[in-house]
Amino acid sequence: MIDWDDIRYFLAVAREGSVRAAAERLEVNHSTVLRRIAQLEERLGAQMFEKRPSGYRLTNAGEEILEFAEQMAASSNQLATRVFGRDQSVRGLLRVTLSPMLATHLLMPDFAAFAALHPDIEMEILSSDEPVNLTNREADVAIRVVYDRSTLPPNLHGLKGPELFGAVYIARELLADWRAGMAERIRWIVKKFDGIPDWGREGDIPISEISFKTIDAGTHIAALRQGIGMTALPCFVGDADPLLAKVPGTGLHMHGTLWLLTYGETRKTKRVRLFTEFLSRRLSVYAPLLAGLAASD
Template structure:
């Protein structure tokens, strides 16, 4: 039993974090990943909290956990509370002027597999007291919730809530291995090649949209959830992959298809952060070094 009002509030907020995580994820497994606990812990904590307040907050459906009317009302308030807490954290962090500590960077596996490591080496050389934490999950990290301090990502239109710097436009081209192209004529139409394509998880990327618009009759021989995987499959000779030039041109074992000139798909590389964090010295230092290093590779990005 809690022995003080403060402890009561602490226990309640711990439980409410579980409620909010389940609502955001729509499942126990997703909430467990977000909270860094196991599935059974989420199930136990949610069940105990519902029993304590005497209300069912979620309907357990085959498709996932859906808030009840009571759950919707509670989650609406929890979202506002959570946002206020993170706003307070960001403003406090914005007062930190020391070039020391941890900086969390969200980026893509394609950038990490090509041009980004040398730029990160420059950060390390110039600011050895900064510890970098890198995430390459293929989604734009929610900077407003401090899942990352900086995001380096291709996007046609950065969120208005973030501030950042445009690094370069991104060119794309079709790539294949010499072993695949051997025996195929140089003037073979793009639609007659064997294609390696992004799967549904990458369906809104610039490359996936171009393939749907221009090769709609083509059925890919392989789909993958990573452009690095598509690159590796192309190197293995399985077919043709549409890749950003900064990945394709820097990958040994790949050449551009003769008939596929550099394509401008409207994608741009941005370095983004939250407005409240741009005054943090260590974050500003990392942004400055990365901007200088990556801008020097503009021709690589534009293809």
Template sequence: MDLEGSARALDWNDVRFFLAIARTRRLAKAAKVLGVDQTTVGRRLAALEERLRVELFVRTPAGWDLTPAGERVLQSAQRMAEAAEELSAHAVAEDGRIEGLVRIATSDTLAEYFVVPAIRAVQARYPAIRAVVNTGFARVDLLRGDADLAIRLVRPTDPRLAYRRFAEHSFRLYASREYLQERGMPDSLVGHPIITYDEAMRLGGQPFRHLQTEGLHVALQANTAHVLLAAAVAGIGIVQLPDYVGDTVPGLVHVLPNFDKPYRVWLVVAQAKRRVAAIRVVSDAILATRPRRAGDL
């Protein structure tokens, strides 16, 4: 089946509706994304299936799953969407307009320290650019349209993704001055309460990145960096934070430097979207917030 070869016989809106269902796996969610009612989504899907003479989805308790034919159509539909993005980018370049919604996926601390200042700078110049920032542990799929930009700790390997190195940082361990006055400077984590993300524990991972912590006492878990910070400043225990957070918080002291773990941060965008004006402007603004280091040009 060649969806692209049948493009003249298809309504592009039907394809858009198909992509929305494939991404959300729910008619109601697809309807919300597209700004229409659920009946319209179902009608558009039925029209596309009739035109292609195949069943594209099967309904399961978990949602709408693609059939094997739907998987093949998805690949072609994504290429059509990429072509539409390219056309839109050229149109914007011609008339000089820069507007639109840019969806950014990242962590809460990266969002607070880098993304928010970047969006403020963008909107001062381009007020018609809007942003949605989603944070969390779940990894988004840029190729399926879950977001337009992602700031990640892992460099992508898929050639359909473009990336630039954003920054180099370290995960470090911190404790409050009051905690250290009470307990003394630690020479290991043994015997010290720790503070960590609850998602790390629920997902079966280590509470601290790259550290073996089996058998240690978890004193407090939280789902935001702000609560972890508050707990550490209150002297509840030792917390692991990115250096750009921990080094700037009054009252926190960097401890156990032998456990520092350097890492790189990557700004990632789908190749098909990197020329979209609003996305390009936001990407450049985020890159401009990165800290300057010795040797930077």
């Protein structure tokens, strides 16, 4: 008899392409993944993967098993979601995914307030820009900035929130230096693989051809505060920081609309409903801040 847990490990390696990545996704150690794969191969009497320098590649037998494994995973997720949706207790785990900036600079006080109101709900905040699959119950609620509503998956239920605007910001000290003629061209601080948006070039300050690159939101904002250059930020981040100012000659730019997203039966769970209704009210209060209308230089 095949153990469903072995199938989960098989799927993780097949999807991630490496044992290490699968172990990180499943939150187990490397040896556990290898042991589970070996156990499945022994029960099926076939080798599932071929190890190559580029990673783990499915064998012909592995390819045949993959389709059935995906079907098993889908059925398991559907069952778990349906049972979860029947849960009307205000107790248990609630997983919320959102970008690090939204978590750190806007919503953490609201998460704290919700946790205080409902001490029996165990909250897990998945602060990441990486996509999370709600269908597979990787999270219960996703807070996302959506530019085009038509791109939302039809199987997700959404509560529409306020529109989110951004602007170009610079450290106030660096702005003073530029106005005093001490800096002619200013670097653009690039986050990850982003470039300079066209609307970011519309300001009065010329942009240097030499950029400054960072890989995470915390480093990005720290570099801006240190006067290394200028960059685009959501208004709820830039306007709330006393060390920063909008770059002269630039306007506001709409990034998209905030949505609270849930999947199928999950949204019927009482703790999910309580959270989405609570946060929807809080987001409406933040509408001026999110639109860049709550502060002026």
